Amino acid sequence: NRLSKKIEKILNKQLTKEANAAQVYLAYGAWADSEGFAGIANFLFRHSQEERNHMMKVMQYIMERGGRATISAIEAPSEDPKNLQDCFEKIFQHEIDNTNAIYEIVSLAQEEKDWATWNFGQWFVKEQIEEEALVLDLLDKLKIAGGAKATQESLYYFDSQLEQKEDEA
Numbered sequence: 336n337r338l339s340k341k342i343e344k345i346l347n348k349q350l351t352k353e354a355n356a357a358q359v360y361l362a363y364g365a366w367a368d369s370e371g372f373a374g375i376a377n378f379l380f381r382h383s384q385e386e387r388n389h390m391m392k393v394m395q396y397i398m399e400r401g402g403r404a405t406i407s408a409i410e411a412p413s414e415d416p417k418n419l420q421d422c423f424e425k426i427f428q429h430e431i432d433n434t435n436a437i438y439e440i441v442s443l444a445q446e447e448k449d450w451a452t453w454n455f456g457q458w459f460v461k462e463q464i465e466e467e468a469l470v471l472d473l474l475d476k477l478k479i480a481g482g483a484k485a486t487q488e489s490l491y492y493f494d495s496q497l498e499q500k501e502d503e504a
């Protein structure tokens with residue numbers, strides 16, 4: 336059965352949200368690079384690509400279910416972070432907002448007994464656990480590196496660690 340209009344709408348909203356997330360990570364990557372954090376920039380660029388993959392995943396699902404995927408404008412990212420701590424905190428907040436958006440999709444799917452969408456949403460529920468844990472891990476590591484009082488040397492080490500951090504799905 337085809338997607339209901341309501342489900343189609345919420346999925347298209349998510350499609351745009353993922354595109355926006357890709358844009359935010361891209362902007363923060365450019366900022367990190369300009370601050371001399373090449374490793375962190377690289378990590379953020381890879382993550383931007385991951386968000387774009389999420390966007391495609393939602394888009395393909397809408398089409399698979401006979402819905403109409405719509406592409407809308409992407410917002411300009413907000414201003415640059417003040418520092419690394421601020422950067423990771425903003426990203427964390429972003430991921431929490433996204434988790435809530437995913438929960439809305441799953442709840443609506445449950446309400447409508449659209450079990451295919453419910454099941455589709457579960458992939459993102461699991462993904463969001465990883466994404467939030469990943470950012471929390473960055474915040475922890477930054478704290479260990481000295482947080483706001485981190486020396487150039489410990490930040491350099493932190494940065495080089497992220498250069499190599501493995502990618503996920």
Ligand code: OFO
Pocket residue numbers: 353356385386389430433459462466
């Ligand atoms: Fe950062 O996550 Fe997409 O969904």
